[in-house]
Amino acid sequence: MQHLLDFPRKKSGPPRILILTPTRELAMQVADHARELAKHTHLDIATITGGVAYMNHAEVFSENQDIVVATTGRLLQYIKEENFDCRAVETLILDEADRMLDMGFAQDIETIAGETRWRKQTMLFSATLEGDAIKDFAERLLEEPVEVSANPSTRERKKIHQWYYRADDIEHKTKLLVNLLQQPEATRAIVFVRKRERVHELANWLREAGINTCWLEGEMVQAKRNEAIKRLTDGRVNVLIATDVAARGIDIPDVSHVFNFDMPRTADTYLHRIGRTGRAGKKGTAISLVEAHDHLLLGKIGRYIEEPLKARVIDELRPTTRAPSEKLTGKPSKKVLAKRAQKKKDEKEKPRVKKRHRDTKNIGKRRKPSAAGTPSASSDE
Template identity: 40%
Template sequence: MFAELPLHERLLKALAELGFTEPTPVQAAAIPEALAGHDLRVTAQTGSGKTAAFLLPMLHYLIEHPDHRAGTRALILLPTRELARQTLKHVEQLIGFTYIKAELITGGEDFKVQAARMRKNPDILIGTPGRLLEHLEAGNLDFSDLTMLVLDEADRMLDMGFKDDVLRLAEICNPKRQTLLFSATPGGQAMAQVVAAVLREPRELVINTVRDEHANIRHQLITVDDVGHKERVLRWLLDNETFEKTIIFTNTREQADRLGGVLRTHLDKVYVLHGEKDHKVRKQTLDKLRNGDIQVLVATDVAARGLDISGLELVINFDVPRSGDEYLHRAGRTGRIGHDGLAITLVAAHEWNLMSSISRYLRLNISQRLVAEHPGHFNGPKKLKSSGKAAGSKKKKLKKKTEAKKAGAKKTPAKKAAVKKPAPDTQGGFATPRKKPRGPVEA
């Protein structure tokens, strides 16, 4: 129960107004450690409630230790405008019974207006590294009074090339601050460098990592022949699956725009979201999806991280994601806390090996599904069979063993067969060849 945590009564009142009574596992683990003043490195899967896990301790400290003469006292860094805006919304929900002020600093908004807001010394700044660096170079930032720095979706920020920006911003912060780092994946060498440079003797918490399967999400794949076949199967899914809202993911902006045009001839109110869209258009699109004004959104991975959309029951990967981590970030848009979801991936022959490696990496049971109304030729790799030469070699081997046994002779090691029959790797829910498949089979 949140009431059992040592949080300020105004925060408990806000949580009660929002209908939150039970903390999620990441909140139950992180909040007491953060309240105790420790630096934290938290790895937890998307949709696990990480935002409240750092906001509640931050707000508790600001309420308990007011300082009206100080400048900005808390900074939250995020990789995208959408995530920053969503975090501001969560802050505003929790500070309703306090005098705490928060401001959003991201690209796509008036620079001078933002500078004027920062001169008013808001308690909390929420922003993206690129725009904050612009304000730093303009002389608008002063973090000498900062008491807490939060790096949220840190793995994504590093993937996007923000490592140097993050380190530079951390360098100008009060060295006595508390730092909390949250990510969905452990990260690689870049993450280790940031942790070493920014955190001090951090407590490490690993809870429901991105490799862990979402128990309430079903994972399916459908094999297809080509892009045209993908589009036919996609239209059938949109007509026959039951969902309130869905996101269709592509790997490129060009593919998202093209697919959006194709689907608009089939459905009304199909919207497209990617990084080249105007800031206001992106905001309006997400607001329409949240409000239920649109049901179908075609998007790149700009929508794959951290966005919390209620009623999102279906995710479709038109393109196989480039990595296992990106797969679960996409799938994690559905099946949010306490709700069921379905993630479907359309897999062509050239994408099979990538999908297979994602399945093994995440240890997911991804079931293969057939859409009988739109059958195709590719149905997964053809199992390799032993050649006649290998079969003949096996017969000779057996004959030698039999003759040796009859003669009472000492058994000698048999010669290695010229070709071994490879066993299919079924880990991950579907067969994967160890050698290059010979070609497609008829469905």
């Protein structure tokens, strides 16, 4: 923004900064924050997202715009129809790039990047740079990038209290969740599940227990999504059930608890989930409900966040099954680690044999020397 103010253009035109986001909700949030920052300036900010009629975007094409925040699908449609001019874009910003890759937008982003090839700067924001997919994507899009890491301080991380409860089965897990949601400190909670089908199942189970909920799922129309979020923020209900895909980009204030009813598939997703609580300087609580098959992932999450999750028990709902062996945490045993260290040491101490290029060439099968070429033995008589 400061660059736009320091170097204003002489006449109005298409956007100079283009920000891509994975979801409509996130696009609206980014645009709202941008407008707040630009409140006392001449900068114009607009959004281009799906779920909005074309006529509502007409002013974006006809009027001056300095910053446009967009979702990839609708923007690409306008680019192909030659309604959106990319030639003035100086900076391309990819927000939550890891999420956009997860949602299958890589090809769309590369197409948009090609259309904005006159830009001077590209910025990629991601919660994590772990994994080959995001690294390869960054290499294709960025030229000689500078990596800036912003790790939360220990003080910030400790604002979210994390622990887990062991569950025997799905029925036991539901009873644990009902008990925890009925605690007075659970003022506003998000319950995460893996699949869309589980959203409705869990909503019915909680309703039978006297807990009213709202929910988000991937196929919901925008109006219903907005209504579900409004019911939660207005206080009509205090529990939201959502899948990871459906909850992307939503910003709900004052979330006291995050529950992992179904454990996430990756440690990275776990971080995204629990980041919904403990915001704006407030403390939060993240609770995982863990069945036997989840323990391997539990160990991985503990190593990823560099803090093992501690187990808790509700006296009247104690698990009847034994906890899995510590060997099932996925962490190599001391014996295996010692063997690996010794092998590494042996390889280090082994004398290196110099390999010359000529020795590696395929010289074919050597011929045996012919009889004529062999010297005959002579003797003095």
